[in-house]
Amino acid sequence: MKEGLVIKSTGSWYTVKTDDGEVHDCRIKGRFRMDGIRTTNPISVGDMVEFNQDKDSNVIVKIHDRKNYIIRKSTNLSKSSQIIAANIDHAFLIVTVNYPLTTSTFIDRFLAAAEAYNIPVNLVFNKVDRYREKDLVQLQELKNIYQNIGYKCFEVSAKTGLNMDVLKEEMKGKINLLSGHSGVGKSTLINLIQPGLDLKTGEISESHSSGRHTTTFSEMFELDFSGYIIDTPGIRGFGTFDMKKEEMFHFFPEIFRTSKHCQFHNCTHMHEPKCAVKKAVENGEIAESRYDSYWGMMSEDEELKYR
Template sequence: MQGIVIKSTGSWYSVRLENEKQVDARIQGKFRIKGIKTTNPVAVGDIVTLKETEENYVITDIQDRKNYVIRKSVNLSKRSHIIAANIDQALLIVTLSHPTTYTGFIDRFLITAEAYHIPTIIVFNKIDIYTEAEKEKLTKLMAIYTKIGYKCVAISALKEANIEELKTIMKDKTSVVSGHSGVGKSTLLNCIEPKLKLKTSEISESHSQGKHTTTFAEMYELNFGGFIIDTPGVKAFGLIDFDKNELSHYFLEMRALLNECHFNNCQHINEPKCAIKAAVSTGEIEEFRYNNYISMYTDDEEENYRDKGY
């Protein structure tokens, strides 16, 4: 029998069977010794084959994934953690205050999603609490990312502003929701699907950060069609198994100019006659995007927490 993994708790997996029955299952031992370089051999969204034993259900096989999104694992003995698999689109929840999501984090997420062929919609939440300066910043960022090619939506999950627009985007698709802790993912999901009644928490006043209310990734069915995957709050996205020579290919505005560089192997840092650096100097490519490219190229993870320009 086959099913889709809707929740992973590390040792047990909740699987939704083709007849919509939900069962708990373990993985067959061999998955643990396949040399997989991730902390979790099975992820939410995986299509799996199961067999029923006298004691429980056992996952015996995993279908090839069409895509997945990963983050660096907190377990240093492994290289990465698969957040979710077989995704139609990612919703990156961003807030300009309480807490602040910096473009360093946004761009790392976008580049990771681009590398794994996952379209991303940038969802700016909490617009009901923004100051005039933050509203101005919101307008500029939305214009910049829209010009690059990303769909942007400004919402307030708390006040239910522009939620219908977001529902239209999510209808009949499998969407993964990600972002820092405290950006309002659980509040948003409760707004979109009130029956979920997900736990939410207050923002820490001392650090302007959210507390983790989602411990494991979990998939939910939407009453208007489609599925949503809620993920734990992510502090940072590390670039895993990236070839630095291909990093610029995942910046959409750079990709269009790569053939115009004088050198075929141009890395757009110190080389002369570089089309990318020329585009930055004329404003065709935003300076903060180029700075984020440099920080990724040099693996400066601190750029997740501070910005140059935005």
């Protein structure tokens, strides 16, 4: 029996790296399911596993308990999710104000999902070298919103190398997840952070202002300056999996902090009178965009959220 870290997953085969640096291709035997998680992939990048080694194939027989994981909607219409990665120390959401547009709704759903699974997140605003005046205004507005909540924000440029040294320092010695829409420059940034990987990058579709998918599965790469970086497929949307509606406000830190002043302990912050959260939105203390995202997630139909 050997033990190792899953550094690559293609859905049917898993690449596992052991402590001594050996790399093994492994498979799973039969139907390997995780209790309580409706997922299309029982094992993900970042998992610690045990496997039996023989001359024909290596078979994973055990998954160690995860400290966290993050999921996205499955690409099909089933009520299933796909685990993107597990045991993450830090997540970096790559955001572009333009080329292509990352909406605040998408940002808020990602942040809520990360909060639900206890994953610290930094926001990385890429392609700032291309921004026009109106883009720079929007960038500052977004940074103000998220920095006031408590999220670190970085302005970077994969083209000029702006603040790449700062990102490296943040990632040092950690297992880091990079995520975001297709086209925001994840692969280009990773190639700069860890030279020599030569990850495939894609062009932006001018007609749709969106990126083409260049990564189809998550993969983990070792960093020269210590730590790991996980490249993920471009993500179009997040469902509210495993999030109970009565707990949804817990995953919006500023709403959670304000909620203690509400008249009712079970306030949903939607319809109740003397709601401190609604008052804070009216007063500009909580951003309307954040409250709109919360409202949207609370109003989401149980069936439609998987579609």
